[in-house]
Amino acid sequence: MTTTANNSLRNGVDTAALFATIDAVRADPEIAKFRFRAVNKWVNGTHNESTIHGFYGAKQEMDHQAAWTFDADHPAVLVGDDNGPTPTEYLLHALAACLVSGLANIAAARGVNLESVTATVEGDIDLLGILGLSDEVRNGFEQIRVAFTLQGDDPDKLRAVVEQSRLRSAVYDVLTNGVPVTIEVDAG
């Protein structure tokens, strides 16, 4: 976070740059086509790690400022070594982060000041599904709950900002509506 005299900053969002970006996309919609990527390598047992670095967008291949790696594993109670969160917990994090990033932009664009935002996300899963012990239980979460606590400007405006974030969240869309996933295998 840098101190700046930029008058278009609100909640740390540069609203002038945000509106300029939207105008640029409106003028050339090809800019808006992005492709994100994660490369996962198996380590041992249920332990594996993903690296996130490059992505395509604005008509070019780009890199994040660092190549971040994230360990995933199962906890001891699920016969793992607990070297990192479970994949399903990363999914909950992705949902929370998407809603919070979005609402910060939306609040700034609407001139609504934020003081604090916390989103607690919980998902219920019955492992009878993935353990193959019941055909009636699904493999994934049966439901996910998000609980927001916000402080800042007028509560009605804050609630409206959360609602608009839900309506424009990439992860919320994918989780609630589903997405086609294809899998290719090169086994040698």
Add this chain to the structure above:
Amino acid sequence: MTTTANNSLRNGVDTAALFATIDAVRADPEIAKFRFRAVNKWVNGTHNESTIHGFYGAKQEMDHQAAWTFDADHPAVLVGDDNGPTPTEYLLHALAACLVSGLANIAAARGVNLESVTATVEGDIDLLGILGLSDEVRNGFEQIRVAFTLQGDDPDKLRAVVEQSRLRSAVYDVLTNGVPVTIEVDAG
């Protein structure tokens, strides 16, 4: 990774413990009800971070061995400060990690040896949706592709292990079939 004389270890998976766990769940299905959790706090702008620590399972509240935190942000080209991956990249990581953790267990259970596993996951997203510039473009990924490269035992067995992992993946299920998400807001 520890060196051990445990004869039930394959691919780093303790298959005896895995089968014992499945037997325990079969005897008492309540053990299988889990609740995972992530708590996200807004930092500044599109930058926020989630903490993953506690979860409920096997009839009790438990903690991972550490409270892990993960930064999420938008990259500079999307008017963020690039303090971490985008939420959508964490979603791709969650999918990759779930498939890889699962296939390691399945391979071990079937007596199939793994040497190396890499899963590259890509998702295509047109930002005209989340930027509110088109009603015909969805907010989330239009499609996700997973490309596996595996080495180990017989290629046909490796391909069958990937397929079974897909059939038993919690994250794959949620992404392809969707999940109900509820949002509550406490604004003050």
